[in-house]
Amino acid sequence: MKRIFLTILGIFLLSGGFAQDRQTADSAFVRPLLDVLMDIEKQFDITIKYDKKMIDGKMLKYADWRIKPWSAEESLNAVLAPFDYKFVMDNGKYKIKEFEYARSNEAEGKKFLDYLETLYSDKAGWEKRKAELKSCLPKALHLSPLPAKPDSKVILTSKRKYDGYTVENFAIETLPGIYVTGSVYKPEKIKDKCPVMLNPNGHFGNGRYREDQQKRCAMQARMGIISASWDIFAWGESLLQFDGTLHRLSAANTIQTLNTLRVLDYLLSLKEADHTRVGITGGSGGGSMTMMIAAIDDRITLSIPVVMLSSYFVGGCPCESGMPAHLCGNRTNNAEIAAMFAPKPQLVLSDGKDWTNVVPELEYPFLKRTYAFYNAENNIENEHFPTEGHDYGLSKRKAMYRFVAKHFNLDLNKILDKYGEFDESKVTVEKESQMYVFGDKGEKLPVNAIKGKDALLKVLRDVGILDK
Structure with a gap:
């Protein structure tokens, strides 16, 4: 009996008893995330900012083992990773955010390029890599094959005549019942074939109606270019069809890319268009579109991405990075996508107060390396504005005018004053309502125009952009 009792006791200790001891030991390492963060603040004498809703109730396993006494940053990375959180610096404080797949930091950007x-x-070797990316990118955007074009004509409003240029508003049905609206600027007098310039928009306030966007397009037209600007999805007149929240759908990435391709189709259908001189330039999200279209569409012959090119940021809005394009080739980034444009002329405009702040030292040498494969280093340029911020301001527009005139063989004197300075004063800045296609209250919206999220998703499924 004594032997049987000892055997049973041994089994108990090996199973329940020891298991309970292990459970107790494991539990000793579980702590509330809030307490751990407070300890890190005290230990490293730092301030951590966070939304309490993100932290309250969260429990961290092996908490104390994750704290690295030599580094606050390494500690925070280890502590936050199990929750898919990360930190960014915000005025000297560590701010906790949800994981951002679209953004990292300069150090990671350098490692990525290396x-x-x-x-x-x-x-x-580069041509092989480029072919892989060029095949993958349209597929990742769900645009290979391209959806069929609706059998409808471009809607044009009456022409307004100004000093050296004209403006018409247009609407293009890019998918059944889905319209993109914009304005086309043309030289006042057209004798020969004209270059074409796409001006995709980003998230700057007031969209394509803002003053600097109008000036940019009008000045291009005064130089002798057919220029176009249009609303991004679920902004501007697109709001007649879709609530602004739909702009942040991942599918917006696909729709905006398709809209750009359809606008290019329209411009190149004009009898005055010169198919050998086709440029694209945009700032911020428009810069994202500039790099992507230049990479995937061989019709583009000149590219100017503005305040967007980066090795560690691919656009925080789902309309820029919602589709897995940057997962192509086992991961790529905007610097490599911009490099796909080599050896054709490209000007990168960067500044000192956003994620383009290190372009001269980091991304530009990477681009020059790729252009050197073609002995075309003279076709890649960077103008950096270290004291400026995230905009497409006058200094950046001047750089763009010079580069376009140089490579499109245009006369800059058409937009210079008697002192040889760029003169935008002759541009008429229109009221927003003048730039509408569908009337002040949307009363001219086509009868087949769809409205709302459900109708949008149905069309995207019907054309094969989304799975049914």
């Missing part, structure tokens, strides 16, 4: 450089060291 890694990409190991994949190819000459033109042949």
Whole structure:
């Protein structure tokens, strides 16, 4: 009996008893995330900002083992990773945010570019990599094959005549019942074929109606270019069809790319269009579109991405990065996507107060390396504005005017004053209502125009952009 009792006791200790001891030991390492963050603040003498809703009730396993006494940053990375959180610096404080797949930091950007450089060291290797990306990008955007074009005509409003240029508003049905609206600017007098310039918009306030966007397009027209600007999805007149919250759908990434391609189709259908001189330039989210379209559409012959090119940021809005394009080729970034435009002329405009702040030292040398594969280093340029911020301001527009005139063989004197300075004073800045296609209250919206999220998703499924 004594032997049987000892055997049973041994089994108990090996199973329940020891298991309970292990459970107690494991539990000792579980602590509330809030307490851990407070300890880190005290230990490293730092301030951590966070939304209490993100922290309250969260429990962290192996909490104290994650704290690295030599580094607040390494500690925070280890502590936040199990919750898919990260930190960013905000005025000297550590701010906790949900994980952002679209953004990292300069150090990771440098590592990313160093890694990409190991994949190819000459033109042949690069061409193989480029072909892989060029095949993948449209598929990742769900635009391969492209959906069929609706069988409808471009809607045009009456022409307004100004000093050296004209303006018409247009609407293009890009998918059944879905319209993109914009304005086309043309030289006042057209004798020969004209270059074409796409001006995709970003998230700057007031969209395509803002003063600097109108000036940019009008000045291009005064130089002799057919220029176009249009609303991004679920902004501007697109709000007649879709609530602004739909702008942040991942599918907006696809719709905006398709809209850009459809606008380009329209411009190149004009009898005055010169298919050998086709440019694209946009700032911020418009810069994202500039790089993507330049990479995937061979019709583009000149590219000017503005305040957007970065190795560690691909656009925080789902309309820029909602589709997995940057997962192509086992991960790519906007610097490599911009490099796909080599050897054609490209001007990168960057500044000192956003994620383009290190372009001269980081991304620009990477681009020059790729252009060197084609002996075309003279076709890639960077103008950096270290004291300026995230905009498409006058200094950046001047750089764009010079680059376009140089490569499109245009006469800059058409937009200079008697002192040789760029003169935008002759541009008429229109009221927003003048730029509408569908009337002041949307009363001219086509009868087949769809409205709302459910109708949108149905169309996207019907044309194969979304799975049914």
